[in-house]
Amino acid sequence: MPRETMKAKRERALAVAERMNEHYPAAECALHYWGDPFRLTIAVLLSAQTTDKGVNKVTPALWERYPTPADLAAADVRDVEDIIRTIGFYHTKAANIIKCARIVVSEYGGEIPRDMDELQKLPGVGRKTANVVLNEAFGIVEGIAVDTHVFRIAHRLKFAGPSADTPAKTEDALLKLYPRECWGPINHQWVLFGRETCIARKPKCAECFVCDLCPSCGKA
Numbered sequence: 001m002p003r004e005t006m007k008a009k010r011e012r013a014l015a016v017a018e019r020m021n022e023h024y025p026a027a028e029c030a031l032h033y034w035g036d037p038f039r040l041t042i043a044v045l046l047s048a049q050t051t052d053k054g055v056n057k058v059t060p061a062l063w064e065r066y067p068t069p070a071d072l073a074a075a076d077v078r079d080v081e082d083i084i085r086t087i088g089f090y091h092t093k094a095a096n097i098i099k100c101a102r103i104v105v106s107e108y109g110g111e112i113p114r115d116m117d118e119l120q121k122l123p124g125v126g127r128k129t130a131n132v133v134l135n136e137a138f139g140i141v142e143g144i145a146v147d148t149h150v151f152r153i154a155h156r157l158k159f160a161g162p163s164a165d166t167p168a169k170t171e172d173a174l175l176k177l178y179p180r181e182c183w184g185p186i187n188h189q190w191v192l193f194g195r196e197t198c199i200a201r202k203p204k205c206a207e208c209f210v211c212d213l214c215p216s217c218g219k220a
């Protein structure tokens, strides 16, 4: 592919966004959180290296046992481990979510802060998680949550170059490319697209609805 100008890349990026809107008009967060920002934060922490489905299976029992941040803050780590033991890294995650609950209670009066920097002070919360929480729970869009799907798709679509080799650099590349109104939808749409079509091991290019816009399209 000849070198693409920024203008051409932006146009291609917008065309991808339009197709995503057509295919995923109502994409939403797959994690169950009952409209509660604290529960969402914990669910996102639990979802690292595991499936959203797996998290959704354990959270009803977790919230039944510990309905409030103060309840979770006072929990015994072994009891929490028992509840979440079907998900990956449950041992570390149990300790982390209790620590997170303690800080939310002691520093933030039991409420998840609505601020990117403050959110990242919570144990286990990085920029990706903070982006998801701000966007989903508060409707605040400050960036794009670059998880494994968004990272892979950004690179396959060549919206991020080889030097954008971290989630932070990939997020920067996407933020430069897309206008702000596209940032929120990307968070949900690209995750679905990455699970269904542009899958990690073998992308389904033959049935991909952005194949004509993708430099990596492997359609025969």
Ligand code: SF4
Residues within 6 Å of the ligand: 156, 157, 197, 198, 199, 203, 204, 205, 208, 209, 210, 211, 214, 215, 216, 217, 218
């Ligand atoms: S054409 Fe293939 S590589 Fe490109 S976005 Fe679609 S599935 Fe992914």
